[in-house]
Amino acid sequence: MSLADENADENPYLREPQTDFAPVEDLSEDEAREQAELLCEAIREHDRRYYVENDPLIADRTYDTLFSRLQDLEDGFGLTNPDSPTRSVGGEPLEAFDTVEHVAPMLSIDQSGDAADVREFDERMRREVGDVEYVCEPKFDGVSMAFVYEDGSLERAVTRGDGREGDDVTRNARTIGSVPQRLHGDYPDFLAVRGEVYMPKDAFQEHNRERIERGEKAFANPRNATAGTIRQLDPSVVAERPLEVFFFDTLDSSDGIESHHEELDSFPEWGLRVTDHVEFADDIEEAIDYRDRMLEARDDLNYEIDGTVIKVDEREAREELGRTARHDRWAFAYKFPARAEVTPIVDVAVQVGRTGRLTPVALLEPVDVGGVTVSRASLHNPEEIAEKNVDVGDTVRVQRAGDVIPYVEDVVEKGSEGHYELPDHCPVCDSAVERDGPIAYCTGGLACDAQRRRSIEYYASDDGLDLEGLGEKSVRQLVDAGLLESVADLYELEREALTALEGWGETSAENLRSELDNAREPPLADFLSALGIPHVGPTTARELAREFGTFEAVREVARTDSDRLEGVDDVGETVAGQIHDFFTSEANADAVDDILEHVSPQESALETGGDELEGLTFVFTGSLSGVTRSEAAETVEAHGANATSSVSGNTDYLVVGENPGQSKRDDAEANDVPIVDEAEFRALLVEHGIDLE
Known part of the structure; x- marks a missing residue:
């Protein structure tokens, strides 16, 4: 009989619960504490029925109402309960994870995709311990962790690490719905179990879709998504992501369980979720057949598996077989071939x-x-x-x-x-x-959140104003924290707001503010490129700056005289149309005006100095000292050279400054383009009588 059946009369929140609650302020502390205890007990049972039994007693909306009521009671009366289901919502971010030793080694297992190796494993088992029976399970492709329960309560959750010790991620594990905060039934006083945390395939695809549509980088596969999530320092981030867990082995226990199949039978009774795809095998041929059937079924499962695991069932035989320094000798993984193309x-x-x-x-x-x-x-x-x-x-x-x-x-x-x-x-x-x-385009311009965030990233990038400390990750963090809604907001960032964020200290906050202050009077070409006008990169931006001299002149011509735009080198009809559309957009105009309240682009004063570098093509990457990349490019162009934004077989020199991009260096090596540092570049200019300053 389940807890719900046993306690249905005593706990009103198990079956058909009434959710028309009296106001919290009308309760006494004793009444609130009693109701909270009943809610805790009921919610834990509802979690077990939902995650383990796959047989929920109540609707999701009713569950949410009970959960919210428990939160209100705990908040209203300051009730604390380490096993409360409300602890699953996360908490304050951590500064780092503690490293803790496992209660028992979490070793790997031998593996192969060759049936001959599986049969050899079986021969070794029978040679060393006689007749054996096997338990066959899916080999989950997730993140293996140890979960330790003392007196039924979750004490800690630890990543596998090096098998001897791992990271304490208990606060993150508590946010996973299928990890019980407290065990059910007749559980051991002490229990350490091994589980596999994973992201269901359908939830992974939905999560990736949301990330892509928000302009964030998608995860490569569910395992990467799981690993990246479980090691987040902010538990509230983990709580928002769709993680689940299967439990599949006992690492240590105060009760002596004699076989693996017994513990797998006991796990659901204790509230620990196990897979439905576990089978006995009397001999190794049945285990091989199980693997072949799971290979055919893998695409129908809602979680990734990359093989099956064959385990000796009897605990006594396992102890006799022992382990090597790296793996348990009583188990073998029969791997699937990789999906191909x-x-x-x-x-x-x-x-x-x-x-x-x-x-x-x-x-x-x-x-x-x-x-x-x-x-x-x-x-x-x-x-x-x-x-x-x-x-x-x-x-x-x-x-x-x-x-x-x-x-x-x-x-x-x-x-x-x-x-x-x-x-x-x-x-x-x-x-x-x-x-x-x-090509299809969103017409929202900078009023579109995705375009706006990417515009901030581009504004700070190498092809923009080259603002150190503002990469994709930090921009996303600032946007998510509500500190950035536009490019102009960069110039209003406060030190206190920055240092309140994870990973930001006094030094990094002041460095960013200093970087932004130094970018309040950017060269015109850099500013035009940083705006992210379609098809206007550094090279085209320099041509516009050279032709019109001031930002207002560029904007006025863009709005009123497409013919003049088309006459600029590197522009043409299509690019001129994109520039015109950008500057005539009301949303873009408002965004640019907001930026100009903080920024004064400098007039372009490019003068032709001669043809000393005629026929040479330069590409710049990284930060130069004393001058911007745009100014360096203008200098070489003023003396007859070309400056482009990408490396090709026609490039003569890649000039590498501080913190350069890797892709341009790779392209240079692939095209046998000489790579020179800033000192070598300046020396080359001196040879031609050119001063970069």
């Missing part, structure tokens, strides 16, 4: 870029492509989608362009009717979507 599309997310361009991204069942696990691939644009006739449900072949960027090559098996259609409105800001040939 062909995989189904489970969803399509639409990413909004800095310029408003919509890029459809196929979310895939993770697949191995050239030794790399791929879970998303570009669909490029609406015309290509229609040409390939691709949609959710289709099985596709995935390739990597230049061995780097995944893309959908073709449809192998059609599982849908027709092809995917881009939305008519932006998935981020709901602005209308317009087409420019094969």
Whole structure:
């Protein structure tokens, strides 16, 4: 009989609970404490029925009401209970994780994808301990952790680490719904269990979709998403992400359990969730057959597995077999072959870029492509989608362009009717979507959250004002904290607000504020590039600055005289149209005016100095001392050279400053382009009679 059946008459919150509660302030402390205890007991049982039994007693909305009532009681009367379900909502961020020793070693196991190795394992088992029976389980592809319960209460949760010690992530583990805060039934006084934390496949795809549409980097696969989440220093972040856990082994216990199948039978009675896909095997051939059946079933599971685990059932035999320094000798993992190139599309997310361009991204069942696990691939644009006739449900072949960027090559098996259609409105800001040939754009401009955040990142990037300390991660953190809603907000960041954030100290906050103060009078070309005008990178920005001299002149011409724009080197009709659209957008105009309240772009005073560097092409990366990259580029151009933003076979020199980008260096090495540091660059200029200052 379950707890719900035993206590149904005594606990009114187990079955058909009444949720019309009296105001908290009308209760006495004793009444509040009694109601809170009943709610704690009921919510723990509802968690067990939901996560372990998959048989909920009440609707989700009713559960939420009970949970909120418990929170109100604890807050209103200052009630503290270490086992309260409300501890699952997180807490204040941690500064770092403590390292703790495991109660028993968490070792790895031997593994192979070859049936001959599995049979050899069986021969060794029978040779050393005689006849054995096996328990076969899925090999979960998640994050292995130890969970320690004392007197039924969760005492700590620890990552596997090096197998001897790991990180104490208890506060994060408490936010996972399927991790019980307190055990049920007749549990041991002391219990340490091993579990696998994972992100369900459907939840992973939905989480990735949300990240892509917010302009954040998607996770490569569910395991990476899980590992990145469980080691977050802020438990509230973990609480927002869809993690689950399966428990599959006892590490240590005060009760002597004689076999593995007994402990797996006991786990659900104690509230510990186990997989339904556990089977006995009388001999190794049955274990091999189990693996083959699980290989066929893997795509139907809502969690990733990469093989099966074959375990000796009897504890006494396990003790006799023992372990090596690295692995337990009584278990063997029979691995699956890696998925290769062909995989189904489970969803399509639409990413909004800095310029408003919509890029459809196929979310895939993770697949191995050239030794790399791929879970998303570009669909490029609406015309290509229609040409390939691709949609959710289709099985596709995935390739990597230049061995780097995944893309959908073709449809192998059609599982849908027709092809995917881009939305008519932006998935981020709901602005209308317009087409420019094969490309679709959000018309929201800087009023679109995705474009605005990416515009802040670009403004601070190497091609913008090169603001040290403002990368993608820090910008996202500042935006999520509500400190940045626009580029202009950068100049109003307060030291106190920055130091209140995780990872920000007095020094980093002051360094950023100093960096921003130094960027209040940027060179015109740098400022034009930093605005993120479509198709206007550093090279085009320098041409505009050279032609018009001041920002107001550029803006006025952009609004009123497209012919003059088209006459500028490196512009042309298409780019001129993009510049015109940018400056005539009301949202963009407001955003630029806000920036100009803090920034005064300097006039361009480029003078032609001669042709000493004629025929040479330079590319700059990293920060130079005393001058900006834009000023260095203007100098070489004034003396006849070309300055471009990307490395090619036509590049003569890559000039590398402090904190350079890796991609340009890789391109230079691939194209045999000489790489010079700042001192060598300045020496080269001196040889030609040119002063960089």
